[in-house]
Amino acid sequence: MISEKMMGFVKNSSVIRAMFEEGKRLAGIYGEENVYDFSLGNPSVEPPVEIKEALLQVINEENPNLVHGYMNNSGYEDVRETIANSINSKFHTAFHLENIIMTVGAAGGLNVILKTLLNPGEEVIVFAPFFGEYRNYVSNYDGKLVTVSPNTVDFQPNLEEFEKVITKNTKVVIVNTPNNPTGVVYSEETIKKLAEILNKKQKEFQTSIYLISDEPYRELVYDGAEVPYITKYYNNTIVGYSFSKSLSLPGERIGYLVIPKEVDDYEDVVEAANVATRILGYVNAPSLIQRAVAKCLDSKVDIEIYNRNRELLYHNLVSYGYQCVKPQGAFYLFVKAPGGDDKAFAEAAKKHNILIVPGFSFGCPGFFRMAYCVDYAMIERSLPGLKKLAEEFGL
Amino acid sequence: MISEKMMGFVKNSSVIRAMFEEGKRLAGIYGEENVYDFSLGNPSVEPPVEIKEALLQVINEENPNLVHGYMNNSGYEDVRETIANSINSKFHTAFHLENIIMTVGAAGGLNVILKTLLNPGEEVIVFAPFFGEYRNYVSNYDGKLVTVSPNTVDFQPNLEEFEKVITKNTKVVIVNTPNNPTGVVYSEETIKKLAEILNKKQKEFQTSIYLISDEPYRELVYDGAEVPYITKYYNNTIVGYSFSKSLSLPGERIGYLVIPKEVDDYEDVVEAANVATRILGYVNAPSLIQRAVAKCLDSKVDIEIYNRNRELLYHNLVSYGYQCVKPQGAFYLFVKAPGGDDKAFAEAAKKHNILIVPGFSFGCPGFFRMAYCVDYAMIERSLPGLKKLAEEFGL
Missing domain, CATH: 3.40.640.10 (Type I PLP-dependent aspartate aminotransferase-like (Major domain))
Known part of the structure; x- marks a missing residue:
């Protein structure tokens, strides 16, 4: 009985929801600290x-x-x-x-x-x-x-x-x-x-x-x-x-x-x-x-925290053979999907408890997005899995 | 270049805007304390x-x-x-x-x-x-x-x-x-x-x-x-x-x-x-x-303040000959427009610096709305004008 247009919206939204559910499922099995969720653009640095x-x-x-x-x-x-x-x-x-x-x-x-x-x-x-x-x-x-x-x-x-x-x-x-x-x-x-x-x-x-x-x-x-x-x-x-x-x-x-x-x-x-x-x-x-x-227009969050994450993730990804433009802003890396199929790569990443967003949802298949507005320590813990993934895909 | 649908919305909104502008204009001429604005449903009682x-x-x-x-x-x-x-x-x-x-x-x-x-x-x-x-x-x-x-x-x-x-x-x-x-x-x-x-x-x-x-x-x-x-x-x-x-x-x-x-x-x-x-x-x-x-679900504003306004305005309006159902809730009175034409009555009220909303905008011509979420003293000051208006319309 919901509108037909909303039916379509709900269907599309279920992709993101499914990823969220998958994250929770994996955390339930492996423990939260062993799941590496790079899927959400949710600011992690405290407000100033x-x-x-x-x-x-x-x-x-x-x-x-x-x-x-x-x-x-x-x-x-x-x-x-x-x-x-x-x-x-x-x-x-x-x-x-x-x-x-x-x-x-x-x-x-x-x-x-x-x-x-x-x-x-x-x-x-x-x-x-x-x-x-x-x-x-x-x-x-x-x-x-x-x-x-x-x-x-x-x-x-x-x-x-x-x-x-x-x-x-x-x-x-x-x-x-x-x-x-x-x-x-x-x-x-x-x-x-x-x-x-x-x-x-x-x-x-x-x-x-x-x-x-x-x-x-x-x-x-x-x-x-x-x-x-x-x-x-x-x-x-x-x-x-x-x-x-x-x-x-x-x-x-x-x-x-x-x-x-x-x-x-x-x-x-x-x-x-x-x-x-x-x-x-x-x-x-x-x-x-x-x-x-209005009282805080000259304040901003400590972006050095994001910058450290960016450097850590970018340099390691590149050293494993991933291809990625080094970005100058926001808190995302957009990486070429090894093998060329972003959905397949995202599925393979899940097996290492790594959650990423395939590029097709941004109108750009063949790439994937990693949001690095996460804990530095989580990035560190995710690196062995990212390295193994690179090896699996022959990088 | 705005959308055609918005053109219509803007046109309709200009009625309310015009009333707001008219209130400011009158306040400029007669002083703010001599304008009686009953047009807005804007809560005046402080939060608890x-x-x-x-x-x-x-x-x-x-x-x-x-x-x-x-x-x-x-x-x-x-x-x-x-x-x-x-x-x-x-x-x-x-x-x-x-x-x-x-x-x-x-x-x-x-x-x-x-x-x-x-x-x-x-x-x-x-x-x-x-x-x-x-x-x-x-x-x-x-x-x-x-x-x-x-x-x-x-x-x-x-x-x-x-x-x-x-x-x-x-x-x-x-x-x-x-x-x-x-x-x-x-x-x-x-x-x-x-x-x-x-x-x-x-x-x-x-x-x-x-x-x-x-x-x-x-x-x-x-x-x-x-x-x-x-x-x-x-x-x-x-x-x-x-x-x-x-x-x-x-x-x-x-x-x-x-x-x-x-x-x-x-x-x-x-x-x-x-x-x-x-x-x-x-x-x-x-x-x-x-x-x-979520911490204030059992709190509410002091509605006795609104109640006093309601009693004051209702009893005086009725004593002047206005017809109005005495309401049990909200902070509005919906009064029969003397003469039957709500727009004409609202115009006449303006001449006494009284701002009200004609009923047609609520799909009910022949009536007008007074919002009594205002200062008690403003209601008191408005009463002579409301009485004169009643006399003008032969109540």
């Missing part, structure tokens, strides 16, 4: 201490009706102003509170903006490999997902193919950098070329193509990598941000959209996004945590 | 002190990765178990954690369950007057809203008409008791008759008709009124609850769905609701506040 201090300050010092009450659907004005100023000082932009809509995480923000923009059948282009939930978000509003095939050399987007798949029905392009699942940061050169293509195509088709930059991993970068702020390169850019990873607050569901005044039909987009926030049932981003994160 | 204590306890004593981290999309298991036990002890039910899904307020819960159940074109029956957002929630999933006309004698639902409008395409019926905008509590007799009709029609059409009980005002009742727990009267009942009003936490977006094991296709419904929570972008209800409300 500033978050606790900010929460206590808000709870102890501010008016409870303000802290827990309704505000504008787009969020507290002072919070939005503080965030706009923080972005401006970091990226030399010129945003005001009107450009910021507080959202229920980046997932909430993406849903709000897709509901705002999409008519049924309009096309949304994503670059493989991509975060699998984009499929569902686009389907929520009856959009049509168009996938650009992966550039498996360095996982920068395949811009030649991109240019070819843009049509007059292209309404949205989603980029995600630092990227899940590859960890790769799109270079400034990539962003410039992307913008050039989009501008050309907008002119050609006399349409507006909105570029949504999904940036939950913006703060998680290594080796001093720079992540270009995309609104500066392409006018029709809308940014979706989340504090889930930068402050290790994924359960709190707090993030924001940036809608620059330069986007086409700016006022309609902002007002519709405000209304979409309400009618999708979010109503507003959770209030107390809005006020707390 | 237990909420602050619970928040501090969770923040100071629990593991931050647990408190702010991901959990199952349906919410923390211990929180859900505690809530199930609390409902059981209050209403002699037999729920377990599996029956509870934590949601982003009641609005989030309604969206989750409507997405779970509705195929495009399936019918959702509501009883006028009804919370106007139901229109949008049903439209989100391309359902068809079917309105039962109001029973303006006592605002119990019009069950004769209800029986006639049920068809084989009826998938959902929404009830909201205590009711927004009338404040009326549906009697046990009403619920029993409603259940009887639904059971008869399910048999006749060989269908499943889900009754969604939207209960954000359950705890806000006066005169010792009892609000029947509807799962006990009709097997296919799903409850949507919110802590927004009972604990004055509307900004925090925290509530839950109760999906009893007796509902048709129980396991599919629960799994799909879990998936819908994820793919609608909620992912999960905000985490810290989940843990805090």
Whole structure:
């Protein structure tokens, strides 16, 4: 009696659920410390201490009706102003509170903006490999997902193919950098070329193509990598941000959209996004945590912890013969599946109690994702199994 | 360039926005204390002190990765178990954690369950007057809203008409008791008759008709009124609850769905609701506040404050000649519009700096809603204007 569309969603979700169940099953047999779960992108580093201090300050010092009450659907004005100023000082932009809509995480923000923009059948282009939930978000509003095939050399987007798949029905392009699942940061050169293509195509088709930059991993970068702020390169850019990873607050569901005044039909987009926030049932981003994160915009988790994991896992994998682009961001490695069949390799890994996600779920078969936001010691314990796997597959 | 559907939503929303702007305009001219805004259902009573204590306890004593981290999309298991036990002890039910899904307020819960159940074109029956957002929630999933006309004698639902409008395409019926905008509590007799009709029609059409009980005002009742727990009267009942009003936490977006094991296709419904929570972008209800409300299930705001407002406003309105059913719940009065034209009356009220919501927006023209979750002193100050208005309209 559930809806037919939900039947499909439930069916697809059962793959992830099955992996989760398998992990629990293995832990039951072999003990939790002998199962190596690299399947979940769940931040393991503690939130910075500033978050606790900010929460206590808000709870102890501010008016409870303000802290827990309704505000504008787009969020507290002072919070939005503080965030706009923080972005401006970091990226030399010129945003005001009107450009910021507080959202229920980046997932909430993406849903709000897709509901705002999409008519049924309009096309949304994503670059493989991509975060699998984009499929569902686009389907929520009856959009049509168009996938650009992966550039498996360095996982920068395949811009030649991109240019070819843009049509007059292209309404949205989603980029995600630092990227899940590859960890790769799109270079400034990539962003410039992307913008050039989009501008050309907008002119050609006399349409507006909105570029949504999904940036939950913006703060998680290594080796001093720079992540270009995309609104500066392409006018029709809308940014979706989340504090889930930068402050290790994924359960709190707090993030924001940036809608620059330069986007086409700016006022309609902002007002519709405000209304979409309400009618999708979010109503507003959770209030107390809005006020707390606004006090912590210069804080972030200790990424050296993730960096150590990255170095340990990457160097050992490569020494065993695995092939992998060394990523500069996020907390994932995207590794070529020995033998070429990612599902078969994931099955073989399970026999060593190693849980990984096959690349097909990111639209990129032949690879697998390892999330290294786990205990360093767990990575160490998993290495003999990873080495044996490499040997089994003749690396 | 926004979607056509959103164009319509934005247009409708501009009515409420216009009222809000008008209030600000009037406050600018006459001073804030001389404008009497009865238009918003925004809880004014402070959260009970237990909420602050619970928040501090969770923040100071629990593991931050647990408190702010991901959990199952349906919410923390211990929180859900505690809530199930609390409902059981209050209403002699037999729920377990599996029956509870934590949601982003009641609005989030309604969206989750409507997405779970509705195929495009399936019918959702509501009883006028009804919370106007139901229109949008049903439209989100391309359902068809079917309105039962109001029973303006006592605002119990019009069950004769209800029986006639049920068809084989009826998938959902929404009830909201205590009711927004009338404040009326549906009697046990009403619920029993409603259940009887639904059971008869399910048999006749060989269908499943889900009754969604939207209960954000359950705890806000006066005169010792009892609000029947509807799962006990009709097997296919799903409850949507919110802590927004009972604990004055509307900004925090925290509530839950109760999906009893007796509902048709129980396991599919629960799994799909879990998936819908994820793919609608909620992912999960905000985490810290989940843990805090679970410690406050026996607390509620001081409703004597609302009760005093109710008595003051009701008795004065009646003494001026207004006609109004004295409500037993929520914080609204639904008053007959003198002259019969609710829009014209709302315009006339504005001239006395009194802001009210015309009944047409609740599907019930000829009446208007006053939200009395405001300062007692503001009600007192508004009385001369309300009296003059009555005289103008010849009451």
